[in-house]
Amino acid sequence: MKRQIAKAAVRDFLGGRYCGEVVIDHVGRAVIPGFDPSLARIGTGFVGGIANGGGVCGTVAGAVVIIGLLVGRCGHGEDARRCLRLTRKYRERFTRELGSLDCRDLAKRTCGFINHRACARLVAKGIILLMELLVEEGLWSAPTSDGVPQAETSAAAPGE
Numbered sequence: 095m096k097r098q099i100a101k102a103a104v105r106d107f108l109g110g111r112y113c114g115e116v117v118i119d120h121v122g123r124a125v126i127p128g129f130d131p132s133l134a135r136i137g138t139g140f141v142g143g144i145a146n147g148g149g150v151c152g153t154v155a156g157a158v159v160i161i162g163l164l165v166g167r168c169g170h171g172e173d174a175r176r177c178l179r180l181t182r183k184y185r186e187r188f189t190r191e192l193g194s195l196d197c198r199d200l201a202k203r204t205c206g207f208i209n210h211r212a213c214a215r216l217v218a219k220g221i222i223l224l225m226e227l228l229v230e231e232g233l234w235s236a237p238t239s240d241g242v243p244q245a246e247t248s249a250a251a252p253g254e
Contacts, residue, residue, distance in 0.1 A: 095236035096225035099124050100218040113217050114140030117156030121221060125234040126163060133163070143197035151197045153213075153220035157184055160224060164233050180231060187223050192216060 103120035107113060114137025122129040136159055139145050140152030158181055166177045185195065194200050204212040228234040 095124075096222050096229075099225065100221040103221055104214045104218050107214055107217050108211065112138060112141040113152035113213060113220075114138065114156035114159070116217060117153055117221060117224070118159050121157075121160050121224060122163065124225075125160070125228055133159075148196065148198045150195050151188075151200055151216065151220070153217050154185070154188055154195050157188075157220060157224045164228070180227060184224060184227055187227065188220060191219060191223060 099120050103116040106116045106120070111119075111134075115134045116137075118137045119131055119134035122133060123131065137152065137156045140150075140155040143149035143151070144155075161180050161184065162177060165180060167174050189195055192200060193203055200216055201212065204215065225234065229236075
């Protein structure tokens with residue numbers, strides 16, 4: 095299922111949407127019950143790093159948005175540790191697998207320059223890494239045989 099989600103996101107990406115948009119949209123629809131697709135707008139400014147100026151890869155930024163939507167906090171009195179731990183784990187895995195978090199550096203590693211088609215591989219890999227983390231953390235499981243997704247978005251246990 096995670097590969098199907100990544101494949102659909104890449105199709106959208108190659109069709110003209112930006113990396114952060116497709117991560118937020120496709121993963122959000124898969125793992126967050128009642129997900130509002132307009133939230134993908136959050137990812138628009140992540141293109142090319144941040145607004146084509148380099149910096150953190152839009153795929154990574156989109157993944158951090160998804161983690162925040164699932165286990166982030168709404169107020170200063172809430173515990174942020176689970177969100178920060180998952181974000182750190184994602185960052186470490188992405189860097190280990192792809193060599194960097196920086197958009198321009200990743201582009202150089204894949205084809206020598208920022209290229210929409212070359213970035214499709216990064217989008218797919220970033221989504222798969224995110225989905226694997228969410229499964230490990232019990233925040234998502236693939237749909238059952240009847241096609242009904244199983245999502246668990248309960249709050250972190252105290253002290254996590």
